[in-house]
Amino acid sequence: MEALLAGIIASLTGCGVYLVLRAYTFPVVLGLTLLSYAVNLFLFATGRLTVGQPAVISPDAAGYADPLPQALVLTAIVIAFGMTAFVIMLALRARAELGNDHVDGQSDGHRSADWWQGPEDGP
């Protein structure tokens, strides 16, 4: 079971990193989502994988499942969900303001020579 979960986390992270490094906002958002799935599973696994154990300590149970990682995962899910919603809205706004969905706001091959200076903003 551990190997399966580790494999899932690894492939989610790998895909997430690959997508985050793309040049357009949609794959980047998908990549961030995959990364947050991976980290949620990872947090869940930090309490060790147990089967059929109660989450509440009782004298007649043999052991118990660690409840804290579940609380952590819940918090992480809520935050990641809110952040994803925000970054989607921001990507749409960037598409509207900059005219394309490139992460630098310009299509490939049209980078000006002084791109490293960034945009000079007006007053």
Next chain:
Amino acid sequence: MSQVVILPLLLPLLAAIALLLTRRRVSLMVRRRLSLAAVVLELATVLWLFWVVTGEGIQVYQVGDWPAPYGISLVADRLSVWMLLITALLACGALFYAVQGTDSGSRHFHPLFQLQIFGLNGAFLTGDVFNLFVFFEVLLLASYGLLLHGGGPARVRAGLHFVVLNLAGSTLFLFAVGTLYGIHGTLNMADLAVKVAQTAPEDVGIVRAAGLLLFTVFALKAALVPLYLWLPAAYAATSAPVAALFAIMTKVGAYAILRVETLIFGDAAGPLAHLIEPVLLPLALLTIVVAVLGVLAARGLRRQTAYLVVLSIGTLLTAFALGSRQGIAAGLYYLPHSTFAAAALFLLADIIARGRGDLGDRLDPGPAVPAAALVGALFFVLAVLIAGLPPLSGFLGKWMLLQAALETPGMPWIYAVVLTAGLLSIVALARSGSLLFYRATGAQAEAAALQAAPGALAGAAVAGVQGGPSGGGGADGGHEATGADWPPLLSVLGLAGLCLALVTAAGPISDFTASTAEALLQPERYIQAVLGGGAGS
């Protein structure tokens, strides 16, 4: 247990909720006063907490009265209250500037501003690694909104990079926290310090990996090389009061590095002791080098200031990387100085940009700014402050740093880099100042035209991005006699005055930072205060 510890969290949170609920019903004037009252009240609370902590020692608040390793702890030690005090003072200065007109574009400016303070205060007060993550997210989410305040393509582009980078950083943070929890079964920083010192030999590698992962995240927040690239674009693009408030945001990363390095990976951590130090010093020096090149190459005053922020973080982390009592004390003295000076320069750059019409803050000869003598004098003072020339606080901070570095093996490198960077930033700032103030073309005519038709020229120049100062161009008529728009300048004067206070009160303040550094290097008292006697097993 002291109840006052939670007040710096409750006040901005309640103010943010009140400002959010009243955003449609109450006029902007009332909400401005409410927001200002909140930051002033917050400053008073922080001063109270400061007094309590310096008088009675570390204050711990266990949320919900759950005992320490199980519940959430808020810990106010000397380092925390020092950071809280800097944040509160900076917030007053930035907000006072913002109510001159920056805040009129969106109803959500004031709630976001208060939430940002809430997140900052939470990050400084929390004694729990997972809560540090949560408060980082709170302050980041507020900062995303503030960064984009006012809109415009430049802000959206910089904001997209900032958000995506920080989301990736949050993921790394969670991986690090999860690894630490998986090995040691605790998230409380004091408890973690105890447990990390007892790490089993077979786990040392993985805890080291988690520690370095945490350091990567904090380095991203602090804008350390090579993770600083988001900062110049974001800080140069956003509105002035937001950039001024953001001057403390990189310091959150520096604070987290210092806290984790001294508490969890301190002297007592055995094989894991001083995990970060070997990497930190070269990276900090490299940050200074890269930043000073940015300062020299920048074509706009705001971008130049943003690189000066990167420069200050490099200097600050050089001081922290020394790891000695004098080094940390020098860093803690330099920290408020660099925060206030950079914030003041951001605000002044905005005033200059408004006065120069279409040229903005670009470093090209152009019309003289209104009240050039006053603005120019302020620029001169701030440049002296930031470049670290005697007799002001930048010089004192750097002098303490160099003195602390005297006996260390990295001494030649630190001296060479810090002193050369100081010289080059003087050159760059002198060039900016002469371009902006001495080589003004057609000064009299243009200035006269600006004053004659404030509604047309000043209004058009100003309304584009900033939303205009309070009352826009029309109200500027009242200032024609002096040519200076006083309320925004008062903010700059206030922040510069704080730096002067750092000089005049240098004795007591350096005593305070020295004893703070002393306390940081003896984390036993912190651990005992949080966990209580003998609860650490």
